[in-house]
Amino acid sequence: MRPVPDWLVVEPVDDIELGVVTSGKEAQIDLVERTGHDGRSCLVARKRYLPREVHNKGELEALGFQRASTFRHDVRYREGRQFRKSRDRRAVERMTSYGKHLLQDRWTGHEYDVMSTLWDAGLSVPYPIGYSTDVLELEFIGDRDGAAPQLRSAPLGRPQLEAAFEQLVDGLIVIVSAGWSHGDLSAYNLLWWDDRLWFIDFPQAVDIAANPMGLDFLHRDVTNVCEWFDRRGLDVDGEALFAQLLGVM
Ligand SMILES: Nc1ncnc2c1ncn2[C@@H]1O[C@H](COP(=O)(O)OP(=O)(O)OP(=O)(O)O)[C@@H](O)[C@H]1O
Ligand SMILES: [Mg+2]
Structure with a gap:
């Protein structure tokens, strides 16, 4: 097993959404800056899958997704x-x-x-940080720009x-x-x-x-x-x- 990467903030105290990286037919990727107790921070790609039951553009926008289409x-x-x-x-x-x-x-x-x-x-492969029902958090490949x-x-x-x-x-x-x-x-x-x-x-x-x-x-x-x-x-x-x-x- 490879060790957990040392750039990773493992005990976050704050997550700030810096913006949307891409918004496609299946998922939206947001860029998040994660800060820890010691003031260190790292960049996280947060991949949010479009909910399957919701196909209506208005409903998706209400959930914070920029664009909508049917999940297949x-x-x-x-x-x-x-x-x-x-x-x-x-x-x-x-x-x-x-x-x-x-x-x-x-x-x-x-x-x-x-x-x-x-x-x-x-x-x-981007380091997989964690997941919940419809969100996957990954190492962000890129930089603040x-x-x-x-x-x-x-x-x-x-x-x-x-x-x-x-x-x-x-x-x-x-x-x-x-x-x-x-x-x-x-x-x-x-x-x-x-x-x-x-x-x-x-x-x-x-x-x-x-x-x-x-x-x-x-x-x-x-x-x-x-x-x-x-x-x-x-x-x-x-x-x-x-x-x-x-x-x-
Ligand atoms: N870890 C990452 N770091 C930087 N950019 C990323 C990362 N993961 C995804 N992206 C960007 O987001 C895009 C979409 O991500 P991904 O391919 O995982 O989802 P997808 O299922 O193809 O989404 P969709 O079908 O909605 O486009 C990628 O092509 C890439 O440009
Ligand atoms: Mg893709």
């Missing part, structure tokens, strides 16, 4: 992952009210658990593009060795900061062995992100990388 779930991601009891799995697949209740409770917990496991395994850019919009020269790809491969090896597939890997869910690639956005991560579609998700992740590098002019082979990853499982 893809139950395929959850199959074989968390709901090992067939009764629970059926409820989720059919989206009964009991099924929705199960999802609500486990959504942030799942992202937190996967990120914690991968952080411990040494992945370049702004968040790290997503890979898709990071200004990368050729050497940095090559470095980013190397870090992608190293990161994928860590993720797959730990038995996971990200499930939504793209140049949107990778950040670039100080010459370092960061993996984010894990709520749909699947256990490769337990999920019948685990390898399909992994294949899609790898080919998607390799196509992005390919379009940027790097000679990369997604199928070869996929095969390499099968070898570390």
Whole structure:
């Protein structure tokens, strides 16, 4: 287990919201400055999932969300992952009210658990600080002037593009060795900061062995992100990388 990072304020006395980082269809990320007893402070990314039952823009705004749209779930991601009891799995697949209740409770917990496991395994992932029902707190990647850019919009020269790809491969090896597939890997869910690639956005991560579609998700992740590098002019082979990853499982 890696030790808790020393920049982290573990006993906060004050949280100040500095602003909204992004506001999307599934979650809003707020930047929070957290101060401790000794006056030390750190930056926290607070990811708030849009509530599932509320689809109305006015209601969401009343809850403090800037923008609203319908929250969509893809139950395929959850199959074989968390709901090992067939009764629970059926409820989720059919989206009964009991099924929705199960999802609500486990959504942030799942992202937190996967990120914690991968952080411990040494992945370049924001340190997962904690979670509650619909809020996940993470290390903020960036500084007071702004968040790290997503890979898709990071200004990368050729050497940095090559470095980013190397870090992608190293990161994928860590993720797959730990038995996971990200499930939504793209140049949107990778950040670039100080010459370092960061993996984010894990709520749909699947256990490769337990999920019948685990390898399909992994294949899609790898080919998607390799196509992005390919379009940027790097000679990369997604199928070869996929095969390499099968070898570390
Ligand atoms: N720890 C972080 N530090 C800095 N920026 C972050 C962090 N986490 C997320 N972001 C920013 O917020 C964006 C959305 O976060 P994330 O990908 O986790 O949520 P999402 O489910 O894709 O949200 P949506 O679908 O609503 O866009 C990221 O693409 C990134 O720009
Ligand atoms: Mg995302």
